[in-house]
Amino acid sequence: MAVDRDPVALEQSTPAAPAGVAPGAARLAGVTISQVAQAAGVSRATVSRVINGRASVAPELAERVRATAAALGYQPSPVARSLALGRTSTVAIIVPDLANPMFQSVLRGLGRAAAAHGHRMIVAESNEDPREEALLAVEVGRHCDGIVLAASRLPDAELAELVPRLGPVVLVNRDIPGLAVPSIAVDYRAGIRDVAAHLIGLGHTRLAYLAGPPASAANRERVHSLRGVVRECRRVELIELECGGTFADGQAVAEAVIHSRATGVIAFNDLVAFGAMGGLHEFGVAVPRQVSMVGFDDIPFARFTTPPLTTASVPQHELGGQAWQRLWALLQGRSPQHNVIFRPRLEVRGSTGPPP
Amino acid sequence: MAVDRDPVALEQSTPAAPAGVAPGAARLAGVTISQVAQAAGVSRATVSRVINGRASVAPELAERVRATAAALGYQPSPVARSLALGRTSTVAIIVPDLANPMFQSVLRGLGRAAAAHGHRMIVAESNEDPREEALLAVEVGRHCDGIVLAASRLPDAELAELVPRLGPVVLVNRDIPGLAVPSIAVDYRAGIRDVAAHLIGLGHTRLAYLAGPPASAANRERVHSLRGVVRECRRVELIELECGGTFADGQAVAEAVIHSRATGVIAFNDLVAFGAMGGLHEFGVAVPRQVSMVGFDDIPFARFTTPPLTTASVPQHELGGQAWQRLWALLQGRSPQHNVIFRPRLEVRGSTGPPP
DNA sequence: CTGAAAGCGCTAACAC
DNA sequence: GTGTTAGCGCTTTCAG
Numbered sequence: 001m002a003v004d005r006d007p008v009a010l011e012q013s014t015p016a017a018p019a020g021v022a023p024g025a026a027r028l029a030g031v032t033i034s035q036v037a038q039a040a041g042v043s044r045a046t047v048s049r050v051i052n053g054r055a056s057v058a059p060e061l062a063e064r065v066r067a068t069a070a071a072l073g074y075q076p077s078p079v080a081r082s083l084a085l086g087r088t089s090t091v092a093i094i095v096p097d098l099a100n101p102m103f104q105s106v107l108r109g110l111g112r113a114a115a116a117h118g119h120r121m122i123v124a125e126s127n128e129d130p131r132e133e134a135l136l137a138v139e140v141g142r143h144c145d146g147i148v149l150a151a152s153r154l155p156d157a158e159l160a161e162l163v164p165r166l167g168p169v170v171l172v173n174r175d176i177p178g179l180a181v182p183s184i185a186v187d188y189r190a191g192i193r194d195v196a197a198h199l200i201g202l203g204h205t206r207l208a209y210l211a212g213p214p215a216s217a218a219n220r221e222r223v224h225s226l227r228g229v230v231r232e233c234r235r236v237e238l239i240e241l242e243c244g245g246t247f248a249d250g251q252a253v254a255e256a257v258i259h260s261r262a263t264g265v266i267a268f269n270d271l272v273a274f275g276a277m278g279g280l281h282e283f284g285v286a287v288p289r290q291v292s293m294v295g296f297d298d299i300p301f302a303r304f305t306t307p308p309l310t311t312a313s314v315p316q317h318e319l320g321g322q323a324w325q326r327l328w329a330l331l332q333g334r335s336p337q338h339n340v341i342f343r344p345r346l347e348v349r350g351s352t353g354p355p356p
Numbered sequence: 357m358a359v360d361r362d363p364v365a366l367e368q369s370t371p372a373a374p375a376g377v378a379p380g381a382a383r384l385a386g387v388t389i390s391q392v393a394q395a396a397g398v399s400r401a402t403v404s405r406v407i408n409g410r411a412s413v414a415p416e417l418a419e420r421v422r423a424t425a426a427a428l429g430y431q432p433s434p435v436a437r438s439l440a441l442g443r444t445s446t447v448a449i450i451v452p453d454l455a456n457p458m459f460q461s462v463l464r465g466l467g468r469a470a471a472a473h474g475h476r477m478i479v480a481e482s483n484e485d486p487r488e489e490a491l492l493a494v495e496v497g498r499h500c501d502g503i504v505l506a507a508s509r510l511p512d513a514e515l516a517e518l519v520p521r522l523g524p525v526v527l528v529n530r531d532i533p534g535l536a537v538p539s540i541a542v543d544y545r546a547g548i549r550d551v552a553a554h555l556i557g558l559g560h561t562r563l564a565y566l567a568g569p570p571a572s573a574a575n576r577e578r579v580h581s582l583r584g585v586v587r588e589c590r591r592v593e594l595i596e597l598e599c600g601g602t603f604a605d606g607q608a609v610a611e612a613v614i615h616s617r618a619t620g621v622i623a624f625n626d627l628v629a630f631g632a633m634g635g636l637h638e639f640g641v642a643v644p645r646q647v648s649m650v651g652f653d654d655i656p657f658a659r660f661t662t663p664p665l666t667t668a669s670v671p672q673h674e675l676g677g678q679a680w681q682r683l684w685a686l687l688q689g690r691s692p693q694h695n696v697i698f699r700p701r702l703e704v705r706g707s708t709g710p711p712p
Numbered sequence: 713c714t715g716a717a718a719g720c721g722c723t724a725a726c727a728c
Numbered sequence: 729g730t731g732t733t734a735g736c737g738c739t740t741t742c743a744g
Contacts, residue, residue: 030737032736033737033738034737034738042715043714043715044737045714045715045717046713046714046715048738049714049739051738052739054740055713055714056713057713057714058713058714061714076738077439078498079438079444079738080737080738080739081737082438082738083433083435083439083736083738083739084719084738084739084740086720088435090478090499098460098467099461099464099656101460107479111454111480111481115481120478121480122477124467124471125464125471142431142433143446247656247659247660251660274661275660278661301603301657303634304631304633304634305630305634305661306634306637389723399730399731400721400722401723401724401731401733402730403722404722404723404724405723405729405730410723410724411729413730414729417729433720433722435720436722436723437721438722438736439720439721439723439736440722440724440735441723
């Protein structure tokens, strides 16, 4: 577990803080609005108005205020502002697993959109733990104006119960029909159906599904959809293999895949698909010649592997952007746009082919 | 550029907020300490003491306060607390590129350590833009108690000038000798030397280096070190190829690699190595039979590619953890531990072999 | 158009 | 032990 790389202690030691500044004080030792007001010979209210470009202040006065503010290097305190205004200009996103590029992309999309609107982004990781997720949501929620719950691992009922206690919230990758909460969803059922159809179209009749984390709603949808497919298509067999959502999970399941004698493998996501491909490779099994592999999400890596991974593409960045739009609407008291469901698009690449 | 997947508008529309709650108010409509105080028939100070487990309050009184607080569902306002206390219990991390798993891991390491100490983490992305980075640092810095600058793209001089205006800060992946700032660095020179030695030991004499982002100090160190190696080792030739830091950069440079007739390729990082491997594959060039490829960082993907990538492993997660320790010390006014430099460890895997 | 004053919710000396 | 009293720094009615 532990990384056994020896840290090399350097000769140079590091003082606690820049010389001449008290350690804790540094952050807050800014000039205050009062100081500016006094220096400019006006009231704090006036300074406030000028700074915020509020109600008309006499141009010359405004100029003087601006000048002294600049001279003093005045920067309004965000905390004080937050308290007075009742908002923090910060949003949070909670993801189950920061190691998953899928969530990273969503996070990135959200972060950029938020930044473009002058908002900060807090990110928290629930480590796939539903309990943790609920606690985090409440805790972190108090620090910001709104929160994005990505791929919540909470059961429907608990999620439905949590949301009202949360303030503005939008769901990504999850949609609870009864709940009046903006959500950005992905049509996993359709996506996985496309994937299965692709494999079946190639002639595969023995399919394996590498199941994701049990708490994942996305996984449940995929399983459900897959079972539907095989029910309709009698000659196709489906083997469900417990797996997980990470590289290691994928790699570990490789042997079971071989054992299953499936020729077409549908992984829960791209990470698993990678891991499995790597594992198969170690066993000398060739992809796609002996086994076809398909992933899900189309994370950036997918197109660069050898062979490039066939996968169902999900607009991850867009998910984050859309989430911001909904949240932003909520924050302004506007009614957010209609919910949206993205339909994954099958990207056929090199990891799939006809069965041997 | 644009993702041309049609969002499917749903029938179901979504109200702005849970019924009966004003949109903006939701976040702040909490019960206040005054209400608790009044309900419990004590002063606000007492409630504060109880909540914070402060100075001895009569046990029975404390219990009563706790009870009413619970009954009212009281939750202290973090913003008000921050204002009164002069700290936010939040730290920030600024990275050049959120898409890079290397930074994601650092971020994750920091996030976990921070969370373990009850701190939130703000994350911001500078998009490899030094100017943006400086602005972000100042802006975001005002919202939190301390900030981690990861792989700063700022020139030494500007960084040295920025840091003092920032409050507690620690540098990751960058070390400015003259500057009294805690830093967690990586010995890129040694790492890249190991990498080169590995290739040379295998018999390669014609090496190509796929250069990273120009603003990256890590890239400069690698180039410098590499040049030193070839100077010492007359029979080895080094071809430097402009590249970048992403998959796409790596893929795009594949043709130039082939053209260079190098047999050993050292990529700026694992991402580039991947991209290049993919590109080479498209051109029918086999790795490692015809060309050996080595990356840097050892991001999680590296061991799962085919062939698994030989790379210089950097303890990314640890970088984040160590950064937190330093920052935490700073926040408490303690003097942080000595600076640290991690020495990368060469992970020899399948992507390198003897020259053809 | 500008200033005075109240308050956002909480903490911390300082008295009692 | 507990309450009183000032703030933390900013915004915003409300007068003038």
